[in-house]
Amino acid sequence: xxxxxxxxxxxxxxxxxxxxxxxxxxxxxxxxxxxxxxxxxxxxxxxxxxxxxxxxxxxxxxxxxxxxxxxxxxxxxxxxxxxxxxxxxxxxxxxxxxxxxxxxxxxxxxxxxxxxxxxxxxxxxxxxxxxxxxxxxxxxxxxxxxxxxxxxxxxxxxxxxxxxxxxxxxxxxxxxxxxxxxxxxxxxxxxxxxxxxxxxxxxxxxxxxxxxxxxxxxxxxxxxxxxxxxxxxxxxxxxxxxxxxxxxxxxxxxxxxxxx
Ligand SMILES: Cc1cc2nc3c(=O)[nH]c(=O)nc-3n(C[C@H](O)[C@H](O)[C@H](O)COP(=O)(O)O)c2cc1C
Numbered sequence: 001x002x003x004x005x006x007x008x009x010x011x012x013x014x015x016x017x018x019x020x021x022x023x024x025x026x027x028x029x030x031x032x033x034x035x036x037x038x039x040x041x042x043x044x045x046x047x048x049x050x051x052x053x054x055x056x057x058x059x060x061x062x063x064x065x066x067x068x069x070x071x072x073x074x075x076x077x078x079x080x081x082x083x084x085x086x087x088x089x090x091x092x093x094x095x096x097x098x099x100x101x102x103x104x105x106x107x108x109x110x111x112x113x114x115x116x117x118x119x120x121x122x123x124x125x126x127x128x129x130x131x132x133x134x135x136x137x138x139x140x141x142x143x144x145x146x147x148x149x150x151x152x153x154x155x156x157x158x159x160x161x162x163x164x165x166x167x168x169x170x171x172x173x174x175x176x177x178x179x180x181x182x183x184x185x186x187x188x189x190x191x192x193x194x195x196x197x198x199x200x201x202x203x204x205x206x207x208x209x210x211x212x213x214x215x216x217x218x219x220x221x222x223x224x225x226x227x228x229x230x231x232x233x234x235x236x237x238x239x240x241x242x243x244x245x246x247x248x249x250x251x252x253x254x255x256x257x258x259x260x
Pocket of ligand 1: 005006007008009010011012051052053054055056057085086087088089090116117118119120225226227
């Protein structure tokens with residue numbers, strides 16, 4: 001079974017492509033966490049965990065998911081792997097994940113990172129990728145996925161194809177630590193006059209953190225910072241402080257064909 005968490009669609013698409021290549025069932029982490037009884041995992045099947053990298057680490061929801069999976073399962077997955085998507089690099093995400101697995105009595109057999117178009121736009125110097133960079137990243141994905149799928153279907157162990165990037169320790173432990181503690185919050189979201197009250201943001205929030213009240217979105221304080229609301233808004237009306245007003249929007253579905 002392949003589990004995923006995704007804000008703007010990169011990771012969902014990666015998980016779906018993996019499902020197509022491996023024949024494994026694909027389930028949103030949130031669906032499993034809400035209704036574990038609907039998704040029976042066979043003791044012999046492999047378990048894949050797909051997530052976007054946030055602040056050079058896995059999002060908190062991925063760790064929560066692993067915890068709830070471990071609570072539900074009466075066995076250790078015989079072949080456990082992860083695929084993380086990121087704009088540039090993952091720092092020590094792999095190490096952090098392996099530590100989390102160890103504390104649950106598990107061990108990852110394989111792990112992969114896959115560069116996808118960037119979605120982080122909230123700080124100065126960060127924006128969506130240029131058309132050229134975005135298209136170049138997307139063009140590389142099918143071949144990369146094929147390789148990952150082969151490794152998984154043949155259950156190769158000890159395969160960790162990761163891009164930690166430069167200063168990985170510093171990024172994950174110092175910069176990322178501050179980022180995850182102080183900047184992963186919905187308190188700075190604002191709604192501009194361009195908002196029509198269409199409710200798209202409420203619909204796309206993967207954790208149900210947005211409620212429409214008097215025709216305007218309100219954030220409920222359990223945001224994962226996936227930015228699905230920001231990127232999906234048809235009027236570019238949702239902002240994280242003033243920083244995102246001049247930033248771009250990105251949705252994977254605008255750049256892939258239906259049968260991709
Ligand atoms: C809050 C946040 C933090 C991010 N941090 C990183 C990062 O540390 N390194 C990186 O390369 N990309 C980072 N990104 C980019 C995403 O990991 C990347 O675009 C991912 O593919 C988005 O997946 P999704 O479309 O499934 O949400 C970040 C994106 C967000 C929204």
